[in-house]
Amino acid sequence: DVKVTQSSRYLVKRTGEKVFLECVQDMDHENMFWYRQDPGLGLRLIYFSYDVKMKEKGDIPEGYSVSREKKERFSLILESASTNQTSMYLCASSFSLVYGRDTNTDTQYFGPGTRLTVL
Amino acid sequence: KQEVTQIPAALSVPEGENLVLNCSFTDSAIYNLQWFRQDPGKGLTSLLLIQSSQREQTSGRLNASLDKSSGRSTLYIAASQPGDSATYLCAVSGTGNQFYFGTGTSLTVIP
Numbered sequence: 271d272v273k274v275t276q277s278s279r280y281l282v283k284r285t286g287e288k289v290f291l292e293c294v295q296d297m298d299h300e301n302m303f304w305y306r307q308d309p310g311l312g313l314r315l316i317y318f319s320y321d322v323k324m325k326e327k328g329d330i331p332e333g334y335s336v337s338r339e340k341k342e343r344f345s346l347i348l349e350s351a352s353t354n355q356t357s358m359y360l361c362a363s364s365f366s367l368v369y370g371r372d373t374n375t376d377t378q379y380f381g382p383g384t385r386l387t388v389l
Numbered sequence: 390k391q392e393v394t395q396i397p398a399a400l401s402v403p404e405g406e407n408l409v410l411n412c413s414f415t416d417s418a419i420y421n422l423q424w425f426r427q428d429p430g431k432g433l434t435s436l437l438l439i440q441s442s443q444r445e446q447t448s449g450r451l452n453a454s455l456d457k458s459s460g461r462s463t464l465y466i467a468a469s470q471p472g473d474s475a476t477y478l479c480a481v482s483g484t485g486n487q488f489y490f491g492t493g494t495s496l497t498v499i500p
Contacts, residue, residue, distance in 0.1 A: 274432075303487065312492035313478070328487065360432055377423060378480075378488060380432040 273297070274381040276361050282387045289348040291384050293361030300366045302344035303378065304328075304336065306357040313360065319344055320366065351388045359384045391416045391483055395491035402469055403499050410464040410494045412479035417457050423488065424453050424464050425478045433478065436464070469498045 277292035293302065303318040305328075315328030317336040325336050333355060337345045344363075348355055361381040392415045402408050412422070421440045425433040437446045437453040439462070445454040452465040462479055476495045480488035 305490075310492065313480075313490040315487055318487055362433075376421075377435050377438045378433075379435065380425075382432045383430070385430070 274361060274363055274379050276359075276381040276384050278384050279382060280385050280387075282389065283348075283351050284389050285352060287348075287351050287388075289351050289386070289388075291346040291348075291359055291361075291386070293344045293346070293363075293381055294342055295344075295363040295379070296342065297363065297365075297379070298341065299363035299379075300341075301364045302338065303362040303364075304334075304344065304346045305360045305362065306330070307360055307383075308357050316346065353388050355386065356388045357386060359386055391419075391481060391489040393479060393481055393489050393491040395477075395479060395494050397494060398492070399495040399497075401497040401499060404469060404471060406469050406498075407465070407467050408469055408496070410466070410477050410496070412462040412464070412491055414460045414462075414481045414489075416483060417460050419457060419481045419483050422453075422455055422462050422479060422481045424451075424462075425480065427476045427478060427493070429476075436477075466496075469496075471498045471500050474498050 274295045283289050304316045305313045307313050314330050316334050319325045319338040335347045360383045362378040364378045365376040394413045423438045424436045427433050439446045439455045450467040455462045474497050476493040478493040480490045482488045
């Protein structure tokens with residue numbers, strides 16, 4: 271079974287702190303994703319990565335950065351946490367599928383989530 | 390940009406009833422569509438993935454259909470059980486390696 275783990279289930283930080291959220295997958299997936307989930311807004315993509323050291327901005331990258339130094343690990347960084355970054359953060363991973371020149375993602379597997387509160 | 394809508398936002402049914410959850414999307418140029426289940430405070434669990442060339446997928450009491458041309462998918466749950474209570478989300482994947490998610494349908498199955 272695919273396993274995606276996240277470093278913390280619950281996290282409380284203060285405004286202005288630097289926050290690291292880590293995600294590890296054990297299935298040698300090329301793609302890794304960071305989402306945040308807020309009531310009424312659903313899941314929104316922050317960043318994704320399709321290979322080591324590669325990253326792409328999602329829909330809401332402002333205030334976040336990411337790091338992927340190893341294939342199995344994808345880190346989300348809040349450079350200076352703010353109260354509007356209080357949310358549930360979900361990490362996911364998937365294989366890439368190749369359709370001619372295009373690539374796309376196979377089934378996404380999610381971690382258990384990190385509930386971040388910024389005071 | 391792809392937009393995904395799920396209606397209704399919430400649904401409550403008695404145990405044993407068959408039910409249908411709906412998902413619609415604005416751009417029919419998708420590669421695949423995935424249905425997920427989410428329990429409160431937890432991550433998402435994949436239920437079914439339908440490739441764009443397929444019309445349906447089945448897993449146990451679950452059946453998902455896809456009509457790409459009309460931008461619609463349904464998730465059919467047969468003989469519902471209290472353990473089916475959860476939020477169900479659909480997501481579509483187009484060009485690029487990402488999914489676009491709906492906001493989900495919260496299902497309650499009453500014993």
